[in-house]
């Protein structure tokens with residue numbers, strides 16, 4: 001299942017609806033860990049790997065990881081291939097990724113959010129992915145089609161079996177905000 005949301009309250013309700021008590025969750029864009037704490041309460045017997053590249057996440061996430069030993073925080077840019085590769089190794093050791101959350105900011109560039117979703121979900125193969133992004137929600141409700149191609153899992157089964165691409169350099173071509 002792939003859930004797309006925008007409102008942070010809806011995002012957190014969807015987390016409550018989908019996360020099971022021993023789920024392995026990868027959270028992209030944890031910020032200061034407010035949803036990480038919710039995820040931990042929902043999955044007390046599971047594992048959580050949370051990532052964010054903002055300086056303010058560091059001290060806040062230290063408090064979270066001090067409170068909960070099953071939470072691991074990585075300060076990193078999730079657009080980078082090496083970061084995905086490192087997390088993919090951890091997930092391979094754990095054995096599975098149940099839930100992938102992509103919240104880079106509700107109004108964040110939808111193209112980047114989609115790319116991050118596509119690459120990470122194709123690699124980690126989660127049962128469920130939840131994406132928080134206004135542009136993608138707008139696209140879903142605004143687009144129409146007469147053909148049906150549909151995935152049941154948390155990745156795009158029609159095109160998600162290609163493995164980790166060697167580099168994500170093309171991000172640099174897509175946005176002037178990315179250095």
Ligand SMILES: C[S@@+](CC[C@H](N)C(=O)[O-])C[C@H]1O[C@@H](n2cnc3c(N)ncnc32)[C@H](O)[C@@H]1O
Nearest residue numbers: 029030031034035052053054077078103104105
């Ligand atoms: C809206 S906040 C996330 C809120 C959090 N999920 C919650 O529920 O409280 C978006 C976060 O995504 C992070 N972010 C944006 N782009 C990122 C990137 N390329 N790599 C890692 N983190 C990123 C930002 O630093 C920010 O903390």
